[in-house]
Structure formats: C-alpha cells, structure tokens
Amino acid sequence: MKRDLYRIIRSLRDRERGINPDPAWLRSTRETLLMQVKNTMPSAETEAIRRRLPIFAPLYARVMRTLRGPAVATLSISTVVLGGSIASVSAAENSIPGDTLYSVKLVTEQARLALASTKQDKVKLKAEFTIRRVAELKTIVSTPVTKKEERASQAADILKRDLDTLKQQLADVQEGSSGSDVADIAKTVDKNAVEVVKALNETKNELSQEVKEKVVAAQVQAADNGIKALEALVDVHADAGNTSVSDSDIGSSLAAHAEVAAVTVAATKALIGSSTSTRELTEDAQTSLNAVQQLVQDNKLNEAVGMIKDATAKSFTAQQQAEEQSLALSNATSTSSTSNVLTASSTASAQPALSGAEGSTSGLPGSTTSTMNGTSPSTSTTMTTTTKP
CATH class of the missing domain: 1.20.58 (Methane Monooxygenase Hydroxylase; Chain G, domain 1)
Incomplete structure (x- = not known):
C-alpha cells in the first residue's frame, strides 16, 4: 500500500514538472554530490592537527620573530642596492655625518646588526x-x-x-x-x-x-x-x-683604565681657571689611583675595581666641570670683547663732529677755517675766511 502511494505521488510530481530524468544521470549526479560532501567534511587527520595547533603556535611565533630581523635587513639592503649603483653604495662607506650618503651607511649598519645571529x-x-x-x-x-x-x-x-x-x-x-x-x-x-x-x-x-x-x-x-x-x-x-x-687579563685591564684616569686627571689640572671643587675631585681621583696598585698586589681585585671606578668617575666629572668653566669664561670674554668694540665704534663715530668744532676744512669749495686763540685758555675765536676764485 505504501509503495503504491509513493509511486502515485512520484508520478504526479513528474507529470507536474514535465520532467523524466535519465536514471544513469541521476546516479552520476548523486555520486558527484556525495563526493563533494565528503571532500568538505574535515578528516580525522585534519581534526587532529587542528587540536594540536595551540601547542605549536608559540613555536611558530618564535620562528617568525627570528626570521623577521633578517627579512627586514634583507629588504633594507635590497632597497639600498636597488636604489643606487654599486659605486654609490661604496661611496656611502666612506661618508661622514653631513654627507648625502651617510644615512645609507647607517641603514647598512643596522641591516648587518639585524642579520647577526647571536x-x-x-x-x-x-x-x-x-x-x-x-x-x-x-x-x-x-x-x-x-x-x-x-x-x-x-x-x-x-x-x-x-x-x-x-x-x-x-x-x-x-x-x-x-x-x-x-x-x-x-x-x-x-x-x-x-x-x-x-x-x-x-x-x-x-x-x-x-x-x-x-x-x-x-x-x-x-x-x-x-x-x-x-x-x-x-x-x-x-x-x-x-x-x-686570567690574572693577567684583570691586571692588564686595570692598568689600562688607570692610565685613562691618570691622563684625564693631568689634562684637567692643566686647564686654567679650575674651581676649588674641581681641584678636590682631581686630587681624590689621584688618591684612588695610587691605591689601586697595592690592592692588585694584595689580590683584592674587587676593591681595586672599585677604586678604578671611583677614580674614573671623579676624573671625568672634574674634566666636565673644567670644560664648562672654560666655556663660560670663553663666552664672558667674547661678550666683553663685543662690548669694547661697540664702545670704540661709538667713540670713533662721535670724533669727527668734535674735530670739526675745533678746526677743520669746510665743506664749501675754496673756503678755509682757521682758529685764533685769545689770551684766555678757556676762550677762543674762530675766524672763517672765504677766498673767492
């Protein structure tokens, strides 16, 4: 009964549509559809990988961070090389601050740093x-x-x-x-x-x-x-x-730093106009330097390093103070010189008027001016004689 009912409904549907599809085509289409459905379904292997992905994500991030530096460096180098000739890149190596190609030199250095592996x-x-x-x-x-x-x-x-x-x-x-x-x-x-x-x-x-x-x-x-x-x-x-x-490594390093501090102390003492505080710093630095050698001989390396550190800091602080004082003195001298020049210039500009009041050649053609002094030093008589041509 059910089969008959199904057959009747089906015949009515086909008659309504006016379509009678080929059975072979139906089978082929059905197989194709099933295959497409199967392909879109995640496989067991894919699902397993998806579940493990959070485990590998941090590793992936670390790898990408590692590669990012070389990638950026390579891009920078490529930009420099492709953006200019080999001659210009070579010229950049010899450039100095203020040169057009100096920025290329700095970019290349940063690229080399990024490519360094350790x-x-x-x-x-x-x-x-x-x-x-x-x-x-x-x-x-x-x-x-x-x-x-x-x-x-x-x-x-x-x-x-x-x-x-x-x-x-x-x-x-x-x-x-x-x-x-x-x-x-x-x-x-x-x-x-x-x-x-x-x-x-x-x-x-x-x-x-x-x-x-x-x-x-x-x-x-x-x-x-x-x-x-x-x-x-x-x-x-x-x-x-x-x-x-080794002990030799430590001794050589201490000696080199002691020499640097000693040279700095000597240079600071040679500066003119050092203040009392600057002189005290240089003396303290020298005292620390004098103690270093004995501490090394006693194998008190940490204390020796502390003394070198103290001497270096004080010697350079004293030098900086001395340089600042020298700069201030230089600026003051420059200001004073400028003031003197302005004063002299002002005096010189006023001098012709005074000379003209006492005696000078008139600006008129053919005129002469003479001064006759009277008996009194405080009085004088000025007579102008004009000679007609």
Missing part, C-alpha cells in the same frame, strides 16, 4: 661601528670640510648613542650567556672603551668648546662601558670552574 656577534659589530664613529670625527677635524662644527657635533652625538647601545648589549649578554661568552664579549667592550677614550683625547682639542663638551660626554660613556666590562671580567674570574679570564 648576541655576541651583535656586540662585536656595534664595537666596530663605534670605532667607525671615532674615525669619522677624526676625518671631520683633519679635513677642510664645510660646516665642520655642525658635522663634528652630529658625529659626537651618534658616537654616544652607539656607546649607549653597546652598554645595553653587554648587559643582555651577561643575562643569558655562559661565562666563556661573557668573558669574550667583556674583553671586546673593555678594549673598545679604552681605544675610544684615547682616540678622542687626540681629537677633542681641535674643536670648539661646545662640541668639545659633547666629545667629553662620549668619553664618559665609553669609560663607563669599560668599567662595566671590567666588572664582568672580575665576576667570571671569581668563578673557580671557569678559566676564561
């Missing part, structure tokens, strides 16, 4: 770049470039910024690296600091007082980097299980 490599690159900054400053001072003071000021600012970065990089290495790696990088930073301070001593005296203060600020930062590196070396040396730092 913290240690980044520190060594940045140390190399700080030596570049010193060389750029020397070039500005020693060559007849335009806007010398402006360029030198910019070079000093960039150098200090690079030294700040180097200090932070050293701290990053100390946090998560082995004693051997820390020792290696600390030696690099320590050597770099002493080299920068000494090189700037040879350069800064050729600059104006204002720019010189910026160079001294860069020296202070370099010296601070060296002290931080020395402290890191002493920490590694104290580890009995690590032989990366």
Whole structure:
C-alpha cells in the first residue's frame, strides 16, 4: 500500500514538472554530490592537527620573530642596492655625518646588526661601528670640510648613542650567556672603551668648546662601558670552574683604565681657571689611583675595581666641570670683547663732529677755517675766511 502511494505521488510530481530524468544521470549526479560532501567534511587527520595547533603556535611565533630581523635587513639592503649603483653604495662607506650618503651607511649598519645571529656577534659589530664613529670625527677635524662644527657635533652625538647601545648589549649578554661568552664579549667592550677614550683625547682639542663638551660626554660613556666590562671580567674570574679570564687579563685591564684616569686627571689640572671643587675631585681621583696598585698586589681585585671606578668617575666629572668653566669664561670674554668694540665704534663715530668744532676744512669749495686763540685758555675765536676764485 505504501509503495503504491509513493509511486502515485512520484508520478504526479513528474507529470507536474514535465520532467523524466535519465536514471544513469541521476546516479552520476548523486555520486558527484556525495563526493563533494565528503571532500568538505574535515578528516580525522585534519581534526587532529587542528587540536594540536595551540601547542605549536608559540613555536611558530618564535620562528617568525627570528626570521623577521633578517627579512627586514634583507629588504633594507635590497632597497639600498636597488636604489643606487654599486659605486654609490661604496661611496656611502666612506661618508661622514653631513654627507648625502651617510644615512645609507647607517641603514647598512643596522641591516648587518639585524642579520647577526647571536648576541655576541651583535656586540662585536656595534664595537666596530663605534670605532667607525671615532674615525669619522677624526676625518671631520683633519679635513677642510664645510660646516665642520655642525658635522663634528652630529658625529659626537651618534658616537654616544652607539656607546649607549653597546652598554645595553653587554648587559643582555651577561643575562643569558655562559661565562666563556661573557668573558669574550667583556674583553671586546673593555678594549673598545679604552681605544675610544684615547682616540678622542687626540681629537677633542681641535674643536670648539661646545662640541668639545659633547666629545667629553662620549668619553664618559665609553669609560663607563669599560668599567662595566671590567666588572664582568672580575665576576667570571671569581668563578673557580671557569678559566676564561686570567690574572693577567684583570691586571692588564686595570692598568689600562688607570692610565685613562691618570691622563684625564693631568689634562684637567692643566686647564686654567679650575674651581676649588674641581681641584678636590682631581686630587681624590689621584688618591684612588695610587691605591689601586697595592690592592692588585694584595689580590683584592674587587676593591681595586672599585677604586678604578671611583677614580674614573671623579676624573671625568672634574674634566666636565673644567670644560664648562672654560666655556663660560670663553663666552664672558667674547661678550666683553663685543662690548669694547661697540664702545670704540661709538667713540670713533662721535670724533669727527668734535674735530670739526675745533678746526677743520669746510665743506664749501675754496673756503678755509682757521682758529685764533685769545689770551684766555678757556676762550677762543674762530675766524672763517672765504677766498673767492
């Protein structure tokens, strides 16, 4: 009964539609539809991967962060290379602050830092770049470039910024690296600091007082980097299980920093007009330096480092104070000179009128003026005689 009813309904539907589909087509279409449905359903393997995805997501994020730096660096290098000829990129390497291609040089350096695979490599690159900054400053001072003071000021600012970065990089290495790696990088930073301070001593005296203060600020930062590196070396040396730092390494570093402080003290004493507080700082610095050698002989390395740190800080503070006093004195002298020039100019401009009152040649053609003095010194008679042509 049910089958008959189904057959009747079906015949009515087909008659209503006027359609009588081919059975083979129906089977083919049905198989196609089923296949499409199957393809859209997630498989068991896909579902398993989806469930495991949260586990791998953090790893994926770390990988992308690792690759992002090299990708950006590669893009930067490509931009530089594709944006200019090989000659222009080569010229950028020899550029100095103020040159058109100097920004290309800095971008290339940042790209190299981004491509560095380890913290240690980044520190060594940045140390190399700080030596570049010193060389750029020397070039500005020693060559007849335009806007010398402006360029030198910019070079000093960039150098200090690079030294700040180097200090932070050293701290990053100390946090998560082995004693051997820390020792290696600390030696690099320590050597770099002493080299920068000494090189700037040879350069800064050729600059104006204002720019010189910026160079001294860069020296202070370099010296601070060296002290931080020395402290890191002493920490590694104290580890009995690590032989990366020897007694000789510590002794050499202490001697180098003592020399830097001693030179700074001597240079500060040579400045004219140092105040009482400045002289006291230099004397205190010298006292600390005198104590270092005995502390090293007694193997009191931590105390020796403390004395070197104290001597370095006081010597550079005294130097900065002396430089500021020298700048103030220079400005005062300049103001006084300008005031004297203005006074002399004012006096000179008034002088012709006074001379004309006492006796001069008249501006009229053919006229002469003579002065006849009377018997009284306070009185005189002026007679003007005009000669007709």
